Amino acid sequence: MIKTIQKSTWIYIAVAFMLVLLPFFKDERWFLFLMIQVFTFGIFAMSYDLLLGYTGIVSFGHAMFFGLGAYSIGITLNFLESTFMNLFLGILLALVLGGIVAFFAGILTLRLKSHYYAMLTLALASLFLVLAEKWRSVTRGSDGFTFRIPELPGPLQDHRNLVVYMFCLVSMVLIFFGLRRLTESPLGKILVAIRENEGRVESLGFRIMPYKVIISVVSGVVASFAGVLYAISIRFVGTNVFGIDVTLDALLMTIIGGVGTLVGPIIGAGIIEFAHHYLSDLSDVHWIFERWIILFGIVYILAVIFFPAGIVGTLWHKLAKRKHKKQEMKQKTSDKLAS
């Protein structure tokens, strides 16, 4: 049984275990908060990778799922009593809403060229942003609103941040393994085939639309869950969750970390979140750091042109090459011996 588990799985489990222990060594508030951000955006970026990396679908409105999740949980806990039952209800609402929106966006545009999905999601996200600003009685407009999360029993309440940290970490690890299982399943293989050559998959007798819609729904649901975690961790929801920069963050994390690798987006999330943190400190040094979107935009453009595989993708490539060379060497020496 144990032998069938991949070697990389043990590495991931070891890293996850270290992350569990991390807050006991470094428990400053800002650090815990930053790590929680890394986990939530890691989940968000993984959901983006499912589309961009595994299926070749570009979404420019991924923020709408994130925002839907955040608003669902916020509104549920704000209007209803703050109990665990309602927390659960809010999460369920977020997942269902995310799935429904992703389904309709998918069936409308996924039969067309990839441009259409990008345009439609961009427009839909801006529609949700307007909705959040205008539907003031529920969303409090651009002011946003704070809400309370249910109180934890007994001594746990004093370590609330730690509990949220663990919850986000466990969610991320579970989602990571779940999605990896999905991408290694026959369904995942078909998705990769669609990315590589749509016409060929179609001529092999597969209907492409259902696969694309399924993955867009899965991605929407996961992204919505990331929004839920984000809202829970800051206990506040504002219209910024629908902003284009949320989508851009996911894009950057996925591309810098490595498209189509799942672990890449998590690493990307770590890099971007920590870069955000330290760059905003630098704004006293030079004004250009206040306009960090420019820096990120330029890094992003350069990454798309020169570094399309990302960090993890490039590493995997190198490893594969080395393995290949080793095998070649072995082959040669055995050939020599044979002759």
Next chain:
Amino acid sequence: MDLFLNLAINGIATGMLIFLIACGLTLIFGLMDVLNFAHGGLFAWGAFVGVWAYGITQSFILSMLAAVIAGLLLGLITEYLIIKPVYGNHIQQILITLGFMLVLSELIKVVFGPNILAASKPPYLDGSWEFGDVTVIKYRALIIVVGLLLFLVIMAVLKFTKIGLIVRAGVMNKEMVQALGINIRLVFIGVFMVGSALAALGGALFAPSSGVAYAEMGMEFGIFAFIVVIIGGMGSVPGSLVAALLVGLSNGFMAYYYSDLAMAVTMILMFIVLIFRPEGLFRVSGVSNK
């Protein structure tokens, strides 16, 4: 009646501005299969350059000219730096142009300062004409006239000149045009620059009418332009005019009666088109959307 006409004129003027962005977008797409998400950024740049030039020269014509020149240059830079390196790779093109869009709108804040700029009309275009009980705001009439003129010029160039013939043939089948010994890339750069200049001119026209220029307007109008291109059909110039007027009018009327629903109505229009006629109202043969 008065209200109806005023709203209609208002909507048509907005539609004309959207058309100026959309027609470049649609031609670029038809020719090279490139969807330029940075196109809206040129609209915002046009607005800022126009306001800045008007502040210096106090001449409306010169400010429009400055915006057009800025658009041509930015179009050339965009094509050379952003589109060319990822030529032929769809996903990379979509990704990179969105990144450039953000850089363009942030650069505006660096060059012109982070604040909203106030824009003013020249005195001879301020005010309105009265026909009985109908008041026509002069500046809006100017936008409509300019938009219509440009549409006619674009159509005439496409229909009656050799360059137009090459462009139209390129939209239908670029490999064939290339095979006939025409450097399609050069044609493409030209169309890209002209399309960018049209978007910039649209921005320069828009700023005095709304009274302000702000960096986010690029994204706002860019999204409208995408919707228009989807409704009108990729690659079709008349299609984008009709769709732009449709979107402008529905937006104008809804903004008056239920302003919160204005955006939603535009989206519903797009959904209907996507469900029943995904290739758009005006299909151009040779441009596939699959």
